[in-house]
Amino acid sequence: MNYKNLYQSTRNKHLTASSAQAILGGIAPDGGLYTLPSFKHVGFDWQALLDMDTLSISAAILSLLLPDFDKDEMRALISASYQSKFETDDLTPTVKVGSDHVLELFHGPTSAFKDIALSVLPRLMCASAKKCGCEDEILVLTATSGDTGKAAMAGFGNVPGTHIMVFYPVDGVSAVQKAQMVTQEGSNVKVCAVRGNFDDAQSGVKHIFTSESTSFIEQSIQLSSANSINIGRLTPQIVYYFAAYAALVKDKTIQVGERVDFSVPTGNFGDILAGFIARELGLPIGKLICASNANNVLTEFLHTGYYDRKRPFHLTTSPSMDILISSNLERLLFLLSEDEALVASLMKQLNEQGHYQISRDLLLKIQDLFWAGCCTDDETRQTIGNVWQENGYLCDTHTAVAWHVAQQYKQQNPAHNPVVILSTASPYKFPEAVLAALDAPKADDGFAAIRSLHALTDVPIPQNLASLHEKIQRHFDVIDPDEMLAYVRKYAEEMR
Numbered sequence: 133m134n135y136k137n138l139y140q141s142t143r144n145k146h147l148t149a150s151s152a153q154a155i156l157g158g159i160a161p162d163g164g165l166y167t168l169p170s171f172k173h174v175g176f177d178w179q180a181l182l183d184m185d186t187l188s189i190s191a192a193i194l195s196l197l198l199p200d201f202d203k204d205e206m207r208a209l210i211s212a213s214y215q216s217k218f219e220t221d222d223l224t225p226t227v228k229v230g231s232d233h234v235l236e237l238f239h240g241p242t243s244a245f246k247d248i249a250l251s252v253l254p255r256l257m258c259a260s261a262k263k264c265g266c267e268d269e270i271l272v273l274t275a276t277s278g279d280t281g282k283a284a285m286a287g288f289g290n291v292p293g294t295h296i297m298v299f300y301p302v303d304g305v306s307a308v309q310k311a312q313m314v315t316q317e318g319s320n321v322k323v324c325a326v327r328g329n330f331d332d333a334q335s336g337v338k339h340i341f342t343s344e345s346t347s348f349i350e351q352s353i354q355l356s357s358a359n360s361i362n363i364g365r366l367t368p369q370i371v372y373y374f375a376a377y378a379a380l381v382k383d384k385t386i387q388v389g390e391r392v393d394f395s396v397p398t399g400n401f402g403d404i405l406a407g408f409i410a411r412e413l414g415l416p417i418g419k420l421i422c423a424s425n426a427n428n429v430l431t432e433f434l435h436t437g438y439y440d441r442k443r444p445f446h447l448t449t450s451p452s453m454d455i456l457i458s459s460n461l462e463r464l465l466f467l468l469s470e471d472e473a474l475v476a477s478l479m480k481q482l483n484e485q486g487h488y489q490i491s492r493d494l495l496l497k498i499q500d501l502f503w504a505g506c507c508t509d510d511e512t513r514q515t516i517g518n519v520w521q522e523n524g525y526l527c528d529t530h531t532a533v534a535w536h537v538a539q540q541y542k543q544q545n546p547a548h549n550p551v552v553i554l555s556t557a558s559p560y561k562f563p564e565a566v567l568a569a570l571d572a573p574k575a576d577d578g579f580a581a582i583r584s585l586h587a588l589t590d591v592p593i594p595q596n597l598a599s600l601h602e603k604i605q606r607h608f609d610v611i612d613p614d615e616m617l618a619y620v621r622k623y624a625e626e627m628r
């Protein structure tokens with residue numbers, strides 16, 4: 133293997149791993165995130181992708197960036213992963229809405245974009261374990277802001293040799309998201325609510341990975357992660373940027389080589405970082421528009437270079453973006469500064485003081501690629517209503533945030549390129565908020581809201597959500613963040 137294809141920790145270049153090791157481990161032992169130091173060397177013929185179907189684009193990109201897998205092996209793995217799981221023939225269709233384009237990422241088994249990566253990750257992880265000679269049972273720890281948890285369980289449920297444990301913020305997910313998770317079947321799944329917000333849950337999981345006291349858990353158990361801190365989770369998300377670009381070439385919105393801007397509803401910065409990597413691989417992306425809700429820590433950072441997590445945490449109608457510690461920003465800082473000592477120092481400041489400031493040079497590099505804006509709940513609500521009235525298109529709350537910020541961007545940048553808005557969830561995952569945006573009467577609960585929304589709009593209900601009300605609750609645990617380690621330890625003992 134080429135040394136350049138070696139992953140390294142964002143905090144220490146001497147902590148390296150093969151792609152299989154990085155997928156299996158999830159996070160580097162020093163708390164850094166495994167990343168390829170540069171994408172420039174790969175010399176990728178991206179134009180060759182434009183005539184391919186999505187599965188072939190996937191195989192090309194994943195085998196390039198995860199070189200422990202050759203193209204044929206990757207192609208077989210991907211085909212098996214997506215087989216009859218998505219409700220549309222095209223995994224990620226791009227549709228024209230008004231003068232913009234919407235990249236629909238929610239047609240998978242749990243109706244959120246997380247399905248695209250989490251359909252593939254279990255197979256990637258099992259194959260990686262084999263390549264690394266690891267025969268241990270794998271325990272996948274996952275913090276979720278609502279969508280990763282269910283998508284990860286749909287992927288890992290009943291996969292031999294794996295166990296999956298999901299922590300969600302007790303009051304931080306929608307009723308439908310909660311119902312999806314606590315009804316999950318499978319002998320290898322465990323779901324637990326945490327009295328705290330998503331950041332508490334994610335910090336708890338990261339702490340378990342790097343804690344000395346987990347070494348005993350790891351005897352005969354391999355811990356891993358299904359969050360976007362895992363490179364195996366991030367890589368499949370690069371693919372749909374190429375697929376959307378190819379769709380715009382096909383419908384003659386652009387010619388090959390012309391630039392496209394993407395508006396991405398952002399929380400943990402994983403999805404938008406995948407767009408950055410697509411750009412590094414050659415895709416003609418103009419600006420990546422980072423769209424936040426009222427938790428606008430990234431808007432401020434991208435405008436000023438000052439990252440400050442010490443601010444009120446808002447529970448919004450777009451809960452999957454209620455995040456103040458955006459993990460994958462660390463990868464961007466690493467890739468653009470090429471200075472892992474700097475990244476280690478910034479992350480230490482974030483951890484200990486709650487804030488950091490980057491240099492003007494680095495900020496300018498970032499601003500060259502990214503544009504940022506935010507959207508309140510009121511604006512989200514108006515946007516859903518307007519998009520429905522004007523275009524007959526029903527979007528969810530997260531998509532509405534990206535839509536609203538895309539319009540801000542276009543207004544302030546008249547010379548913008550064609551804009552693709554990433555649609556990350558089905559409106560039926562957040563039916564109460566979407567109903568309210570259409571000025572419809574309030575429904576009694578999430579299930580009634582799904583029915584009302586359908587009656588009002590006639591937009592089809594995804595299968596998994598249509599049958600959700602028949603499922604019984606199986607998971608009841610609620611713990612404090614400082615009990616997470618003990619909770620994992622107890623489960624690990626039962627696993628043995």
Ligand SMILES: *Cc1c(COP(=O)(O)O)cnc(C)c1O
Binds near residue numbers: 278
């Ligand atoms: C997770 C999620 C996001 C945010 O994606 P990140 O990769 O965390 O930035 C946006 N919308 C929905 C519906 C999500 O589930």
